[in-house]
Amino acid sequence: MATEKLGIKIEKNPPHSKLTELGVPQWPKWGCPPSKFPWTYTNKETCYLLEGKVKVFPDGSDEFVEIGAGDLVEFPKGMSCTWDVSAAVDKHYKFE
Template sequence: MAENSLRIVVERNPSDSKLSELNIKCWPKWGCSPGKYQLKFDAEETCYLLRGKVRVYPKGSSTTEYVEFGAGDLVIIP
């Protein structure tokens, strides 16, 4: 797992056993079209990306401070 100053944890290509342990196949699926979105999380969020790529810029951060993750990554957003 890799951690960064934004506290978002990205695990690139987690093992099949880890995905099984987390019961990923039973998680609800969520999708959106390409674009910019403002999201607010009231609790820790864990997600596994099936497709696409995401670049997260925390509110008030500079355009050079971001975390990027994509298909096959397991992500924990505090």
């Protein structure tokens, strides 16, 4: 079941059947080492983290959303945020 916090939807450990149905294994991959950087989503992004740990701080909020390996995450179009990567990220992603 997905939860939503600060506009970011997270489904922890979705079943393999759902990932296959969405086509996640065919999505392109992206990764980065531990780092901190700003990011703006020009389109909605859905991603599935294979590895890593990230705190996402949406602009204008003191709160953050923590995502990690096994999370299926949806970021809304137009969101600006800062990614604080504490463990190297490897993820599949899709922009709509």
